[in-house]
Amino acid sequence: MAYEVVVPRLGLTMEEGRIVEWYKEDGETVEVGEPLFAVETDKAILDVEAPVNGIVYHVPDLSPDPLPIGVVIGYILAPGEGVPLPQASPAATSTAIPAEAAVSTPAAASVQTASAGGKKLVSPAARRRAKELGIDWRTIEHPEGGPIMVAHVEEAARSREQVVRIQASPVARRLAEAAGIDLAELAAQKRKRQPGERIKREDVEAAIAAREAAAAPPPPAPVVGEAMPITHIRRLIAQRMVESTHTTAPLTLTTEADATELVALRERLKATLSPRGVVVPTYTDLIIRLTALALQEHPLLNAYWKEDEIIVPTGIHIAVAVDTEAGLLVPVIRDVLSKSVQQITEEARALAEKARARQLGPDDLQGGTFTVTNLGVYGIDAFTPIINLPQCAILGVGRIIGKPAAYNDEIALRQMMALSLTFDHRVVDGGPAARFLKTIREYVEQPYLWMVR
Numbered sequence: 001m002a003y004e005v006v007v008p009r010l011g012l013t014m015e016e017g018r019i020v021e022w023y024k025e026d027g028e029t030v031e032v033g034e035p036l037f038a039v040e041t042d043k044a045i046l047d048v049e050a051p052v053n054g055i056v057y058h059v060p061d062l063s064p065d066p067l068p069i070g071v072v073i074g075y076i077l078a079p080g081e082g083v084p085l086p087q088a089s090p091a092a093t094s095t096a097i098p099a100e101a102a103v104s105t106p107a108a109a110s111v112q113t114a115s116a117g118g119k120k121l122v123s124p125a126a127r128r129r130a131k132e133l134g135i136d137w138r139t140i141e142h143p144e145g146g147p148i149m150v151a152h153v154e155e156a157a158r159s160r161e162q163v164v165r166i167q168a169s170p171v172a173r174r175l176a177e178a179a180g181i182d183l184a185e186l187a188a189q190k191r192k193r194q195p196g197e198r199i200k201r202e203d204v205e206a207a208i209a210a211r212e213a214a215a216a217p218p219p220p221a222p223v224v225g226e227a228m229p230i231t232h233i234r235r236l237i238a239q240r241m242v243e244s245t246h247t248t249a250p251l252t253l254t255t256e257a258d259a260t261e262l263v264a265l266r267e268r269l270k271a272t273l274s275p276r277g278v279v280v281p282t283y284t285d286l287i288i289r290l291t292a293l294a295l296q297e298h299p300l301l302n303a304y305w306k307e308d309e310i311i312v313p314t315g316i317h318i319a320v321a322v323d324t325e326a327g328l329l330v331p332v333i334r335d336v337l338s339k340s341v342q343q344i345t346e347e348a349r350a351l352a353e354k355a356r357a358r359q360l361g362p363d364d365l366q367g368g369t370f371t372v373t374n375l376g377v378y379g380i381d382a383f384t385p386i387i388n389l390p391q392c393a394i395l396g397v398g399r400i401i402g403k404p405a406a407y408n409d410e411i412a413l414r415q416m417m418a419l420s421l422t423f424d425h426r427v428v429d430g431g432p433a434a435r436f437l438k439t440i441r442e443y444v445e446q447p448y449l450w451m452v453r
Helices: 099-103 106-111 124-133 150-158 170-179 183-193 201-215 232-247 260-276 283-297 341-356 430-445
Strands: 003-006 016-022 035-040 045-049 054-058 072-077 250-258 304-306 309-311 318-320 322-324 327-329 370-374 393-407 410-424
Touching (some): 016 170, 232 327, 260 430, 283 318, 283 341, 283 393, 318 341, 322 341, 393 430
Antiparallel strands (some): 035 045, 054 072, 304 309, 322 327
């Protein structure tokens, strides 16, 4: 039975995705675990692997872009298996094109029905050949009303004075068709610059931009500054941030902690671990560990709002905000309570490297129950972090700076750290949130309270 390839749900809040590129063309064989296509979510561009072995078939002419989750975008077929076709109504009879049709001639078409639900049929091989030759197979008519085969496409190509071979990704083809871009002309231009390279999405987007620039009238006056295009990820981040502020009841509490002992602890770890070639924990790594222990004492800050109930997860999975060129990504460190500081350090470092290389997988980005964001490295003190839905709270960590402060009934120079907690007042009240932040402050000021746990 044909395996349906759908737009996957790669996160709790994901509702749609954009198919960036197929790694396998129609008719190519794919094996379990091989990258099948790339999908752009609200957080990153992720590779989706093939779940079964078989032959790839793309569903043509998909719209809109991006697509809702669950939409069928293709199939993986067994050798000799037919391609499921859309039906005119629930009562219509399913029709399929045998995989053998990829190598058949027009004479074999008489055994096939002309259409399914009133739609013209075309074999996968014929569709692929039409792409190569720059032929719109929909303009080809079968003399006997059967499906379009490879021979029909090649005959249509021979009727033209010159056959232009076009190598382009499926996404680039769909975008070019929607925008009215001539792929043959674009392919000829690219062959001059990059012989042997197929047309990609960015080539079509550049052609669209060039056309719009040529057609647009000159501005009445020079524009001061540079306009930056809004990427899909940037737009989705904006939507999620607005949704967070509009659907939650956010309130931010701030405090200042004496981090002198925490600084001394990290300096001792640095002096001990660096000569041994061991990765030294960052302040964020230490904060992640002590935050998990504080959440264990104050579980409501680890909860989230869901319709008519509040869900308190059994595990503590802390998401860590990572600044990347593509935008803000928030990979998740799972089961923090079961990990040592060194394990947290190694995992956080690996996730940050994957985030900046845009190699995060779906499992890396979902399931967080609480978020930590550290802007201290940029010289920021207190700030108002935005809740990362569906979580109910986020901890903002500011810089550590030497300040005169009261210590042992005297004024002394101490290393002070600003802490900001934004929480959803629907889930937790101000008192419990304040007690949680107080526990965080105590753990920063007295690391021995949690280092032994």
